[in-house]
Amino acid sequence: MEHIVKDHELYRKTVFGFWVYLMTDSILFSVLFVCYILLHTSNFGGPTTHELYSLRLVFAETMVLLTSSFTIGIARLYASRQLVRQTLIWLGITFLLGLSFVVMEGTEFTQLVLEGNSWKRSAFLSSYFTLVGTHGIHVSFGLIWIIFTFVLLAKRGMNEHNFRRLTTLGIFWHFLDLVWIFLFSIVYLMGAK
Amino acid sequence: MSDNIPNSEENEEEWEGDLKSYIIGFVLSLLFTGTAFLSVIKNWVEGSGLIVTLALLQFVTQLIYFLHLGKTPKASWSMVVFWFMLLIVIIVVLGSLWIMLNLNERGMSWMK
Numbered sequence: 001m002e003h004i005v006k007d008h009e010l011y012r013k014t015v016f017g018f019w020v021y022l023m024t025d026s027i028l029f030s031v032l033f034v035c036y037i038l039l040h041t042s043n044f045g046g047p048t049t050h051e052l053y054s055l056r057l058v059f060a061e062t063m064v065l066l067t068s069s070f071t072i073g074i075a076r077l078y079a080s081r082q083l084v085r086q087t088l089i090w091l092g093i094t095f096l097l098g099l100s101f102v103v104m105e106g107t108e109f110t111q112l113v114l115e116g117n118s119w120k121r122s123a124f125l126s127s128y129f130t131l132v133g134t135h136g137i138h139v140s141f142g143l144i145w146i147i148f149t150f151v152l153l154a155k156r157g158m159n160e161h162n163f164r165r166l167t168t169l170g171i172f173w174h175f176l177d178l179v180w181i182f183l184f185s186i187v188y189l190m191g192a193k
Numbered sequence: 194m195s196d197n198i199p200n201s202e203e204n205e206e207e208w209e210g211d212l213k214s215y216i217i218g219f220v221l222s223l224l225f226t227g228t229a230f231l232s233v234i235k236n237w238v239e240g241s242g243l244i245v246t247l248a249l250l251q252f253v254t255q256l257i258y259f260l261h262l263g264k265t266p267k268a269s270w271s272m273v274v275f276w277f278m279l280l281i282v283i284i285v286v287l288g289s290l291w292i293m294l295n296l297n298e299r300g301m302s303w304m305k
Contacts, residue, residue: 023278026282027282030282030285031285037290055230062230066222070218073215074215077212171260175260177255184248185244185248189229190241
């Protein structure tokens with residue numbers, strides 16, 4: 001078996017460039033976090049953090065996202081051995097987990113809006129929806145990315161481009177889980193205290 | 194970050210080492226998340242020091258075991274960018290909190 005990555009320079013550059021993008025993305029998230037921390041008590045007579053969050057649902061979301069971060073790592077490991085079938089299976093599992101995460105978050109948001117607690121209700125809810133929603137949008141784009149990678153892998157097998165694609169996708173997905181740790185802790189756990 | 198290129202042939206050992214690293218990271222993360230969740234549900238401690246500590250522990254765990262950050266022995270550019278990001282984030286977060294919390298207080302007392 002030959003080495004998958006032939007153009008090492010391109011591989012390194014792509015991964016590094018993507019890493020730099022993620023670092024700037026972290027700065028974006030840090031700004032949204034500060035906004036939330038400063039505004040989370042400004043509820044304008046509306047519901048407070050204690051009344052809103054359903055911790056059990058959020059805990060389930062956390063578990064699902066954490067597991068998906070693990071499974072995409074396994075997919076990447078199989079890819080490095082050029083085992084396409086196993087890679088596709090683990091990538092598929094990651095997709096399903098990510099999808100259930102987005103569905104759970106969507107349910108949570110819909111419920112909040114239907115109860116009249118949308119982003120228009122208070123500064124607290126505006127910052128809450130912006131912060132959690134931005135993360136949710138990232139995950140949704142990640143899902144689209146997984147579909148693309150999955151189809152290309154199934155069609156063309158494991159080649160240099162697909163391997164590079166999968167590597168950056170894996171880093172992206174791990175990054176989303178890293179951001180979620182802080183969302184879970186700062187927004188939900190500390191909000192429920 | 195996994196910018197060291199994995200081989201497809203010779204090193205079975207390295208592959209198993211990578212798998213082990215993912216499993217360790219996963220188990221540790223589960224442990225930290227579970228403890229943080231239980232501490233809130235069961236109301237173990239007052240204040241949020243424990244939650245923040247567990248979050249930071251899990252952050253470092255995932256950086257090491259999932260993203261393999263700093264695995265290459267020599268200093269890499271990705272580490273430089275990472276530390277620079279951390280610096281900016283700390284300035285933005287602490288700076289904003291410092292300014293906003295103080296302005297608020299002064300503004301209020303001045304208006305009274």
